[in-house]
Amino acid sequence: MSDLNIKKVYFPNLNGLRFIAALLVIIHHIEQFKKIFGLENIYDQVPFVQIIGKLGVVLFFVLSGFLITYLLLIEEEVTSKIDVKKFYLRRLLRIWPLYYLIVVISFFVLPYISFLEVAPYTKQLFTSYNIKLLLFLFFLPNLALVLFSLVPFASQSWSVGVEEQFYLLWPLLMKNSKNKLRLLLGVILVYFFLNLELQFL
Template sequence: MTKNNIYFPNLNGVRCIAALMVIISHLELNKSYFNLENHFHEVKHLGRLGVSLFFVLSGFLITYLLIKEKEVNGRIKISFFYWRRVLRIWPLYYFIVLLSLFVLPKISLFHIPNLHLDFDTNSQFFLVCVLFICFLSNLLISIKLVPFATQTWSIGTEEQFYFVWPLLINKISNLKKWFLSIIVFYNVLLFLLSFSFLDGIKYITIIRDYSASVQLDSLTIGALGAYYFHKNDHVIKRIANDVSFVFSILVLILALLYNFQVPHFNSSFYAFLFITIILNLVYNKRLLKVLEFKPFTYLGKISYGLYMYHQIVIVLCINILLKFNFENTIPLYILSIVSTILVAGLSYEFLEKPFLKMKHKWSIFNTSTNPKTVNNISI
């Protein structure tokens, strides 16, 4: 069977930028763990926004492909979708979990001061394992920190989204109404949960943290962008133009420089900025090549590995440099980023790609963000 080609320009470049935002934030965070001079408080919002950008991008890509499949075939093959997600997400996810629980805590070069993996009881260890296995790592992070696997909280969020989303797209006809309703409902829920009179409720902190981690606004705003893009709606023509793109980039740059916050609706504010930029990058003819160059394309292709391995590599690099009494930031940044790229590249070739090749039998479309590469529609 010949599969239709779907090509989205620039999006591997977007993945690359999102991954670098997270890495920079976590470099400074890990420097703080080692009591090194750091600027974590000045850049910590970069990591949060980098993950939000990943979510918006995932919501856009997944929703577009599901809508397109439903249009072409009349329905979505749910089992095919789930198998594609399993092959893309599970191998690296569970590899990182196994390393974090059973291997890295036993190696001194991965020691983090005052941050150890200890379990009070066997039942606590069992609970951690169950939450990891069930992709509830976004719930686990509020209960127990597992060094080197904290970043998996976002994978939990995505897997929960992937479980529900094709079922929704398959059944619902008025998607725009549903997407807008979900965005409004989610923001209202977060607003209500922020009230102080709820502080006395048992587990309210965990409830608030989990609700925030679900990030339904970012994912659904990405989905809404996919809906408009697929329909070639007049909204797209208003959004995807040079003025809108330049304005969005300037607002984003200023917001990043000054850590601009929108009370109660910060996540949605940035998600709308991100989807505006993404829609311009895939629709505006003047911008179709702006991020289409080989380094960005390659880093975007291996961005899942960059995201999953960077914490491990950063700690290793810090411990190695400290053994030589070397605390300079520039060598740490260079060594950490280059090493993370190397590890992620090797992982892509030898761990991830064998599973990605198996996706073909469950694929509906030949998707690509570069005509010469396989698209990895996940973070």
């Protein structure tokens, strides 16, 4: 298998799972925004609607983690190494342009258009504005949302931040690990214990 073929690895049967994940997130956000804008909604009446958005995002994360891990394993099998620099370059070209476009528009354009004001979140954007902007610029939107209020039109990028943080660490761990199964089990155990610890806080 050549390097060209590695880049063309594609699982068409996963499109159905992507559709389900996207549909869950869309339903969740439609009802959530109807609630924010004071429209009739079922966001609070049907707890399932609140849960399906999170489930959809988790499904996206699982698919992304599977595909990235698979590609890294195939690359190592074919070339006997993992080229982390090329991996980073591919992620940069694929994600950064659109991500930074959203950040720029959300921080410097949309908040100044009165028609698009999302009360009270638009005004809250300007509280700790510089810190929020820095966190978004350094791919830490998930941290910004935990520490501060929502950022209108850019809050959805928290999941992109999580993926970028994963992309930053996972190839390095994969490259420097001789036992991939042990690495995977170790990550699962760390996640399990951290999650268990958070439940008791």
